[in-house]
Amino acid sequence: MTELRTEGLSYGIGGRHLVDDVDLTATHGETVGLVGPNGSGKTTLLRCVYGTLPPTHGRVLLDGDDLHAMGAKARARRIATVPQDGQAGFELTVREVVAMGRSPHKRFWEADTGTDAELVRSALTRVGVADLAERGFASLSGGERQRALMARALVQQPSLVVLDEPTNHLDIRYQLEILSLVRELGTTNLLALHDLNLAAYYCDRIYVLAAGRIVASGTPKEVLTADLLHAVYGVSAEVSIHPATGAPTVVYLPSTHARPPVEHNSTTM
Template identity: 70%
Template sequence: MSRAPRPTELRLRGVSYENRLIDADLTARPGETIGLVGPNGSGKTTLLRCVYGTLAPTGGSILLDGADLSALGPKARARRIATVPQDGATEFELTVHELVALGRSPHKRFWEGDTAADRTLAEAALARVGIAELAHRPYPTLSGGERQRALVARALVQDPALLVLDEPTNHLDIRYQLEVLRLVRDLGTTNLLALHDLNLAAAYCDRIYVLERGRVVTEGPPADVLTPRLLRTVYGVEAEVIPHPRTGTPTVFYLPGPPVEQEASAM
């Protein structure tokens, strides 16, 4: 967007939240795109909420470039971290352009209005996510996929160093799933995102963390993590994992049949 982001490192050390997240360690190095995968209820959204501040961890620490995030106020945190939540509010009484321009709020005093530069940034973000023609539509009238792209545009305008996304491809058709993830990778930010689609995670993430029942059970490059044994153990499905013939990224092919008996998670 307006500048090249400053490289940012995120570290979680022993982070817990009640019984929903237990002793989670995670490192996102500057410029990396890190994927969180795991079954429903595994702790992905809880971990993300601890990072962007809607939940306060009950244990452990979260560091951004070595600084404890718990010491930052909401506005200071918002200057560094932009979020696209899974359950973003859907009834803003704003136009799409006005909603996107709110991404500039952390960088201004509360009484300051939008400047010409703010408007230019919002227009550029809307164009990048493919909804420039919807700028003057009321946000509540958009489809689910259009709303998701508007929330991504708002995060871009925030000019973050760390971008946190919870299921950013929800409600999007295939074209925009690929375009949004490609855009995220090309921003130059450090990115942390939860995904259900393992093939998208393999194609767009540098490393993957797998969560199960609130715990990180393994992490590493997609080719090391996405194995038939892991899919059987964590997801209870039989699958083959084959390198893509053009890209070489691991591609998961699920095999038909009833759920398999899950092994103990000793990854």
């Protein structure tokens, strides 16, 4: 049973808090979404969770273990990350990049096994890039790189998957396929999303960030309201329940008068 928990998590630089006193949980098998405007702290929070940024204050706990007290390799055995923009500088094939997901489970320079090769083959097929296996990673489009990095996360066999805008660069078919795959993994998942309708459909719970703080949390139905969208995003919207999916659906309304976001201090639990 895998549970992620942050306790009073903060990260500051230059006297400014980019993430400020965040308490968050993601329980076993849950898909938990982070939403909020640009600059709200989503990516910084995820980087604190998966270990590339050390928190200024607070802790990140996975099954009660402090992740920042672990070595990088021990952390990588338990957490897989899919970054927002996969670096295109790898002078490796797609197959080799995906196979890197097995490295946390190996000794230095230990050769790949037949089991490793099968895990890589299966992951490439599952995310729809098997035909690109021998292509250079740097030659891929942004969407192809994103799917290859998802395959790398799969072969890592983690208990927690952290994804920063996993649908970036993807057309709608692959957006839906990748998010469906995330939910089918059986892992605990924490992901940042810009698209509120995707978050409403694929996330069990949502945390809303503004200026580095959590301003609302709960199920999509509890969180995604017209009042909150105006308060946090400064937009007018209608929110209804879709008759087929049962999920909230957000329709943005054009306005001739731009309204700035207002301070939103309450938290929905």
